[in-house]
Amino acid sequence: MSYQNAYDGYHAVNLDTQTSRASPVELVLLLTDGLLDELARARAHIVARRYEQKAISIDKCLEIINGLSGSLDFEGGGDTVTNLARVYEFCANHLHRAGIKLDPAMVDEVTRVLSTIRQGWKGIQDRNG
Incomplete structure (x- = not known):
């Protein structure tokens, strides 16, 4: 078993436990942290001109964004949920365009937006214990 396979196995078990x-x-x-990590990888792939890996990373990011958006409670969440869905849609569209344009600054913008959202979720967690 290679080091990478061992690490991947450990990471999967650790994530399952969490x-x-x-x-x-x-x-x-957890999803947002994973998304931010993958955005950093996508950005690095763009800068290094590793286009196949860039596409894989952007696809992973889009899957996570779609998962976050798909889990929103539109019936009980009101305007906040509607606005959050719009932000996720913006991020997905902007990230898709970043991949086409090969623009790391566009990835940075998505990262800033999602980091702000993460801070909001973290604040909710801190207030509710």
Whole structure:
């Protein structure tokens, strides 16, 4: 077994452990943290001109964004949820264009927006224990 396979196995078990006992807010934070990590990889792939890896990273990011958006409670969330859905849609569209234009600054903008959203979720977690 290679080092990378061992690391991937450990990471999968660790993630399973974290998600099995996480609250909904903690799950959003875990997903957002993973998304931010993958955005950094996508940006690095653009800068290094590793286009195949860039495409894979952007696809992973889009899957996470779509998962976050798809889990929103539109019936109970009101305007806040509607606005959050719009922000996720902006991020997905902007990231898609960043991949086409090969523009790391566009990835940076998505990262800033999602980091702000993460801070909001973290504030909710801190207030609710």
